[in-house]
Each structure stands twice: as structure tokens, then as C-alpha cells.
Amino acid sequence: QVQLVESGGGLVQAGGSLRLSCAASGRTFSSYSMGWFRQAPGKEREFVAAISIGWTYHADSVKGRFTVSRDNAKDTLYLQMNSLKPEDTAAYYCAARAQTHYSADTLRPGAYTYWGQGTQVTVSS
Numbered sequence: 001q002v003q004l005v006e007s008g009g010g011l012v013q014a015g016g017s018l019r020l021s022c023a024a025s026g027r028t029f030s031s032y033s034m035g036w037f038r039q040a041p042g043k044e045r046e047f048v049a050a051i052s053i054g055w056t057y058h059a060d061s062v063k064g065r066f067t068v069s070r071d072n073a074k075d076t077l078y079l080q081m082n083s084l085k086p087e088d089t090a091a092y093y094c095a096a097r098a099q100t101h102y103s104a105d106t107l108r109p110g111a112y113t114y115w116g117q118g119t120q121v122t123v124s125s
Contacts, residue, residue, distance in 0.1 A: 002026040002096050002114040009092060009119030016084050016123070022077040022094030022116055030072040033097050036079045037109055038090035038121075047107040048092070049079060052100045059107075062088075084123045091118040 008020040022034070033052035039045040049058045049068035056068050067080045077094050095112035097105075105111035 002029075002032065004094050004096060004114055004116035006092065006094050006116040006119040009121045011122045011124065012084055014084060014086055014123055014125050017080070017082045018084065018121060020079040020081065020092055020094075020119060020121075022079075024075045024077065024096065029070075029075040031098070031100070032114075033100050033106065034068075034070060034077045035095045035097070035106065035112060036068060036077075036092060037095060037112075038088075038092045039118075040090040043090075045093070045109045047109070050102075050106050051077070052102065055102055057102060057106060081121070084121075086123045086125045089121060089123050091120050093118045 003025045005023045012018055035050040036048040037045050038048050047059050051068045051070055065083045069078045094116045096114040097112045
């Protein structure tokens with residue numbers, strides 16, 4: 001079992017920045033691929049970014065603005081979000097999966113086993 005708890009969400013003006021954190025506990029954090037997803041009201045959950053051993057991947061919609069990172073010593077995943085836009089408004093979730101290689105499943109919410117409860121990000125125009 002892996003428990004995930006997100007924090008760092010809030011209200012920010014367009015063009016601003018936020019850093020989300022995801023604290024993990026349970027199994028060995030470093031052995032999992034970690035992902036960030038988001039879900040806006042009335043929309044499907046969508047992939048934002050992922051990180052594993054030796055690679056990171058970002059959705060085109062956030063590339064150049066968001067950066068995923070992790071600190072295995074602290075069992076924590078991060079998402080640095082810069083140049084925020086109103087369309088980034090959503091609940092943000094971190095997730096974990098045991099497979100460490102990159103594949104099409106990396107972008108698929110159903111491929112992740114463990115999920116946090118989410119943190120809300122609201123970007124005002």
C-alpha cells in the first residue's frame with residue numbers, strides 16, 4: 001500500500017505560480033513511477049506529468065510551464081507550475097504505479113494503482 005497526500009493548491013492570478021507537493025508513505029517511494037493528473041468540473045481526468053527512474057514526461061498543454069520532480073529522500077513528489085492560465089483550473093491529483101518504464105499507460109489514469117485525495121488549483125483571469 002502507498003498513501004498519497006497532496007498539498008499546495010490555492011487561488012492564484014493568471015501568470016502566477018504554485019508548487020504542489022505529494023507526500024508518500026508506505027512502500028518504497030523511489031521504486032514507483034509517479035504521475036500528476038487534473039480534473040476540471042464536467043471533464044475527464046487528464047494527464048499532466050510523470051516521473052520515474054531516468055525520465056520525465058509532460059503533457060503538451062503544460063510543457064515549458066510545469067515541471068515535475070521528486071525527492072526520494074523525503075518521499076515527496078512536486079509539481080512546479082509557472083505562467084498559470086485560467087484553463088489550468090482543476091483539482092490536481094498525484095498517483096503511483098509500480099511499472100517504472102515509460103509507455104502509453106503512463107498517460108492513462110486507469111494504469112495507476114494509488115491516488116491522493118486531490119488539491120484544488122484555481123487560476124483567476
